[in-house]
Amino acid sequence: MKNREGFSVIGCVKCRRMMVADLSYATKTCICGNKIDLSKTKLLAVCESADEAGELLRRMQTVKNSGFTTANKIGGPFKKES
DSSP states (O other): OOOOOSEEEEEOTTTOOEEEEETTSSEEEOTTSOEEETTTSOOSEEESSHHHHHHHHHHHHHHHHOOOOOHHHHHOSOOOOO
């Protein structure tokens, strides 16, 4: 593994939980007990500081857990055909 710096938002493949990982380490252990190899996992976002990565994670979780998507976001406003 090459020497990387910074912090990343990653996802656990077992429980699908998103978390912040320090890239100076080789692995990250999820709260579910799954050990994630940081050299093999997909990095969802990379930031320079832990605060910045935490803020990005909170924004990503808000979108993921909102549970409702308006029709405007999916396909634009509804237009009635005549």
